[in-house]
Amino acid sequence: MTNLTLSPALGWPLGTAICVIMLVCAVAQIVLHIRRRSQSDETVWACARRSMICALVAIMALTPSIVSSTNSRAINTTDVVVAVDVTGSMAVADAQYGSDEQLSRLDVAKQAVKDIAAMYPNSSFAALRFGASGTLDVPLTPDSKAIDNWADTLAPESTSISAGSTLDVPIDQLLLTCKSIHDQHPDDAIVLYLISDGEQTSSKTRRTFSSLRRYLSDAFTVAVGSEQGGNIPVTGDGVEEGDTQWVTDPETGEPGVSRMNADEMNAIADELSGTAIQLNATTTMSGGDSKEASSKWRVTQTSKQRTRTVAMVWPFAIAVALLLTFEAGAWITQSRRLL
Structure with missing residues (x-):
């Protein structure tokens, strides 16, 4: 579908002003020609030529345009993959993001995801969450709003299905996702x-992330939370809003304390040959x-x-150029006659 419209390149105020001025000049040229017809040797063609130049410039000031529908889109060839930890410890409210306000680690992660999407305009994004398992929620898409909406849906996994924190859980899904993007x-x-908060509670030895390096141009680990830590709230369908319960440490019988492990996140960044970022009251994704x-x-x-x-x-520019050429030729001819 194609439509004609006016879309002033200089903006409506300036474009309209230029258009009005040039139309006034066109009308003035005709009026002056009629009034001075008996006293001037200006031909009708000369008057028409000069009026048309003014009229065409007036039209050009409003920038005639064609509006067409398309499914094509130019996108930047940067593909951003975001992986967010949603284990129970991400519900701990000991995180900060550019201010002293205490937020849950997952809320800070949501803000970080949105800022990441904003940092790469017109790029493509893929998003996955990991807890007991890794899940690709958003396949590669150029729609950054889909990533923002996905971030809003993130919630800590239910305590009943949580198997503790194992940082290598997303490796397999990340390998599949990054390999697929690289192949395409x-x-x-x-x-x-x-x-992630970098917490590793599993007794298993963590696998290395170095296998991802072959597909990545760059990588960042983003640590959320504090080293002082906080109690882990019980999450799940059976927990009513406002009814705060804490996950119990089986060894002590007391509410468990989860602490952000910056060293673990730094180690993963080294394995990825990337950069480690720790979000806090003074540091954001900026x-x-x-x-x-x-x-x-x-x-x-x-x-x-x-x-x-x-x-x-x-087309109007070509017409103006031709008319100006005629005008220049007429001026040169008349100048020679006067010599």
């Missing part, structure tokens, strides 16, 4: 953000964008239909 777009830059982000673009087809406005000034 081998020239893209792939950037990983792993958001400045956490990758230097390896791509500067290239590609055109892709999307299911969402959008409109594109294309200026159609060139």
Whole structure:
């Protein structure tokens, strides 16, 4: 579907002002020609030519354009993969994000995800959560709003199904996701953000993340929480709002304390040859964008239909150029006659 419209390149106020001025000049040229017809040697063609130049410039000031519908979209060849920890310890309210306000670790993670999406405009994103298992929730998409909406849905997994914190849980899903992206777009830059409190409560030895390096251009580990820690609230369908219960440490019988493990997050960053970021009252995701982000673009087809406005000034510009050429020729001819 194609429609004609006006879309002033200089903005409506300035475009309208120029249009009005040029139309006034066009009318003034005709009026002056009629009044001075007996006293001037200006021809009708000369008057018409000058009036048309003014009229065409007036039209160009309003920038005639064609609006067409398209499913094509130019996207940056940077693919951002975000993995967020949703184990029970992420419900601990000991985290901060650019202020002294105490928030749950997962709430800080949500804000971080939204800021990450904003740092890479017109890029593609994939998102997964991990707790007892790793799940790809959002396959690769150029829709950053889908990532924002996904972040809003994040919630700590139920205490009844939680098997403790095992930081290597997302490795298999991340390998599948990053390999798939790399195979589809081998020239893209792939950037990983792993958001967690770094707590490892499983007795199993954690697997290394180094196997992901072959597919990644850059990586960041983002630690949330505090080293002082806090009690872990019981989460699940059976827990009523306002009824705060704490997860009990089986060894002491007292409410368990979860602490952010910055050393573990630093170790994972080293395995990924990436950068470790620790979010707190003074540190947010600002400045956490990758230097390896791509500067290239590609055109892709999307299911969402959008409109594109294309200026159609060139026919009028050609006409003005021709008329100005005639005007210059007439002026040169008249100048020679006067010599």
